Amino acid sequence: MNINAWREKFLLNEDLNFLLTNRIPRVAATRFMGWFSRIRSPVLTRLSIAVWRLFTDLDLSEAKQQRFESLRDCFTRELKPGLRPFEPDLAVLCSPSDAIVGACGPIDGTDVLQAKGFPYPLQELLGSQAMAQRMQGGRYTTLRLTSAMYHRFHAPHALAVDRVTYISGDTWNVNPIALKRVERLFCKNERAVIECRLPTLGDAPLILVPVAAVLVASIRLHWLNILLHLRWPGPNVIPCSARMAKGEEMGWFEHGSTIIVLTPPGLVPVAGIESGVRIHAGQALFQQRTADATALACPG
Structure with a gap:
């Protein structure tokens, strides 16, 4: 089974998805992620992004930067200029x-x-x-x-x-x-x-x-x-x-x-x-x- 098929199977299994993303210590996990995402280590960040891609269709081709010092830098990334123009019509x-x-x-x-x-x-x-x-x-x-x-x-x-x-x-x-x-x-x-x-x-x-x-x-x-x-x-x-x-x-x-x-x-x-x-x-x-x-x- 390739990675895309595995990811789709996981996402479509509602009971497993709900269990793994909700039946955990949610607040503790969230605080841990806040701490972990701030660790400044390019090697750890690359590894974390690779794991992240197992579960999502993460595409960083639009990112202004392609190298990240921390996972938080990737989460909050800026995009290349001009990629999200806003409709100027006042109406x-x-x-x-x-x-x-x-x-x-x-x-x-x-x-x-x-x-x-x-x-x-x-x-x-x-x-x-x-x-x-x-x-x-x-x-x-x-x-x-x-x-x-x-x-x-x-x-x-x-x-x-x-x-x-x-x-x-x-x-x-x-x-x-x-x-x-x-x-x-x-x-x-x-x-x-x-x-x-x-x-x-x-x-x-x-x-x-x-x-x-x-x-x-x-x-x-x-x-x-x-x-x-x-x-x-x-x-x-x-x-x-x-x-x-x-x-x-x-x-x-x-x-x-x-x-x-x-x-x-x-x-x-x-x-x-x-x-x-x-x-x-x-x-x-x-x-x-x-x-x-x-x-x-x-x-x-």
Whole structure:
């Protein structure tokens, strides 16, 4: 059996996959990965990457650097310039990251879906009923970053960040197998709730929720200059005032994970954006409805 066939067999064996990625001391394993990934040893790093490739389709051909001093350097790698251009149209909101689109749909009640048949309360995810109510009538989109993907995420539109709420928690795997088995998984895991406004879209609200997972050692948000990790008790509310241009780098995960994007009313998915589709950072994700775009361009 070649390596690709073996990898596929492992990934498709749901019981084995769930056992090996969830029925372990998840928090301890995640803290260990945080320590291990920082060991600066080119030899150990090359060996670790070789083992990593046994389980994923890791492709480093787009990386700006081809030699890494530590596994963390590989996880958080930059790409060669120009590989993730952001759609410049002001009526378009882009994907903040490379990802596989997961559950998505309108926010027309108190619950949204993590997988078919597995709803979770938006209020519980955000830690705020007022915040959940503010997003009513908008849409949610779940973006899953696999461990092999580019792990940095960017501003999907020109935006202002007003507040970050860091919520410490568990580190369940966030792959589809776990999402079908663990209720309210996103509400249990470590996450950062990033409250934003879209100045060029009438200060409409936008919320990004990076959700950590097993082996994700930390979440870095550049404008805070703070490394958010499991040793923080939570929730921690961090007021801030940061403006970012469309496509500007916001931060990174130190492994694969998920970003939940909550968009305001008036934005609709572009054609072809649906569950299971692979997308790149900068690719058009939502666009204004024609009537909304006209009203914004011609106020009054």
